[in-house]
Amino acid sequence: MQKSSLQVPQSYPPCFRPNTQQSSDQILDKCDDRENEEDPFPVIDLRRIDLEKLEDACTDWGLFRLVNHDIPLTLLSELHEHATRVFEMGFESKQTLFESIPTSVLSYFWGTPALTPAGAALYKDNNHQKEKDQGAVNYNWVEGLNVPLSQSTQLPLDQHPLLRDLKILLEEYGVHQSRVAKSIFGAITQNLKLNEESECYLSPSTGHLRVYRYPRCFYDNPSKVWGMEVHTDSSVVTILNQYEVGGLQIHSEKDNAWIDVKPIPDTLLVHVGDMMQAISDDKYKSVKHRVRLHRERERISIGYFVFPEHDCVIQSSKYRPFTYSDFRAQVQQDVKTLGVKVGLSRFKSNENI
Numbered sequence: 001m002q003k004s005s006l007q008v009p010q011s012y013p014p015c016f017r018p019n020t021q022q023s024s025d026q027i028l029d030k031c032d033d034r035e036n037e038e039d040p041f042p043v044i045d046l047r048r049i050d051l052e053k054l055e056d057a058c059t060d061w062g063l064f065r066l067v068n069h070d071i072p073l074t075l076l077s078e079l080h081e082h083a084t085r086v087f088e089m090g091f092e093s094k095q096t097l098f099e100s101i102p103t104s105v106l107s108y109f110w111g112t113p114a115l116t117p118a119g120a121a122l123y124k125d126n127n128h129q130k131e132k133d134q135g136a137v138n139y140n141w142v143e144g145l146n147v148p149l150s151q152s153t154q155l156p157l158d159q160h161p162l163l164r165d166l167k168i169l170l171e172e173y174g175v176h177q178s179r180v181a182k183s184i185f186g187a188i189t190q191n192l193k194l195n196e197e198s199e200c201y202l203s204p205s206t207g208h209l210r211v212y213r214y215p216r217c218f219y220d221n222p223s224k225v226w227g228m229e230v231h232t233d234s235s236v237v238t239i240l241n242q243y244e245v246g247g248l249q250i251h252s253e254k255d256n257a258w259i260d261v262k263p264i265p266d267t268l269l270v271h272v273g274d275m276m277q278a279i280s281d282d283k284y285k286s287v288k289h290r291v292r293l294h295r296e297r298e299r300i301s302i303g304y305f306v307f308p309e310h311d312c313v314i315q316s317s318k319y320r321p322f323t324y325s326d327f328r329a330q331v332q333q334d335v336k337t338l339g340v341k342v343g344l345s346r347f348k349s350n351e352n353i
């Protein structure tokens with residue numbers, strides 16, 4: 001059960017705990033939890049994909065809801081329950097526990113969603129200490145677990161039954177996600193009339209899962225803190241599961257507005273990522289999104305991210321030829337030096353600058 005009183009869980013990283021003694025009303029009133037009544041997003045049925053509807057969804061929104069995905073509801077609820085229990089461990093215990101596990105297999109991070117290829121949190125150079133000193137406003141208010149799906153199941157997790165069980169559930173979930181991603185990509189291949197050379201544009205072995213916990217909004221200046229700041233995903237597609245608590249907002253280019261994406265049980269959200277935008281010659285848009293915090297409840301979400309084969313050259317009329325490895329290296333460099341991802345514009349071809 002989520003707690004509605006102003007108790008500060010000791011499982012939160014210290015900078016996510018409130019730094020004032022304001023009453024709960026004062027603090028909570030400043031946090032926004034409005035939710036749109038209407039759900040404007042296109043819905044795609046995975047059992048019979050409507051190609052035209054899919055095309056419109058990718059072009060107009062860069063996001064759609066997926067129904068009839070055939071992932072058992074019990075798997076989703078068990079995942080949620082296990083993830084909650086792992087995150088509820090004391091912060092120091094979590095740190096100690098995850099330090100003993102190779103980050104290539106399973107890593108724990110907080111304060112940023114940017115990770116190195118090895119799975120460790122990636123902060124702007126030399127700024128980590130400064131950010132720590134300045135407090136919570138420089139962080140993304142999120143903790144996460146990163147699980148690359150291709151890693152061996154021979155994990156040193158036997159001493160940690162909770163983690164072992166979570167990993168087993170995640171692997172089962174990952175198999176479903178890979179199936180779903182392949183079906184969607186197959187349909188998009190038809191829509192974009194891609195040839196066989198584009199097979200390497202989707203490589204399920206690159207898939208990984210991120211499990212997130214967003215803390216309650218305790219901070220006394222919530223307009224300055226985000227669960228996750230505005231970004232686009234680097235993936236081909238991202239498949240997201242947000243449980244009961246909303247918070248995801250996407251930017252609608254046509255309305256120039258931020259729109260809440262409500263959690264609807266038994267549906268998944270599919271985002272077009274940067275790689276797909278390039279593959280489609282910018283016809284599809286890598287959707288800008290962000291996550292706001294909820295004033296009374298923590299939020300758990302799970303994202304599946306899948307990429308092209310690392311050495312597969314993306315041919316696009318809008319960009320110079322590049323591989324996902326080139327793209328990732330550029331993102332890593334930009335996050336380290338500038339603190340932000342610049343993204344696809346780094347790869348624009350000369351005619352398109």
Ligand SMILES: O=C(O)CCC(=O)C(=O)O
Nearest residue numbers: 212233242248291301303
């Ligand atoms: O938690 C969410 O709803 C979104 C997470 C996200 O945007 C990301 O991991 O890239």
Ligand SMILES: [Fe+2]
Nearest residue numbers: 231232233289
């Ligand atoms: Fe994202």
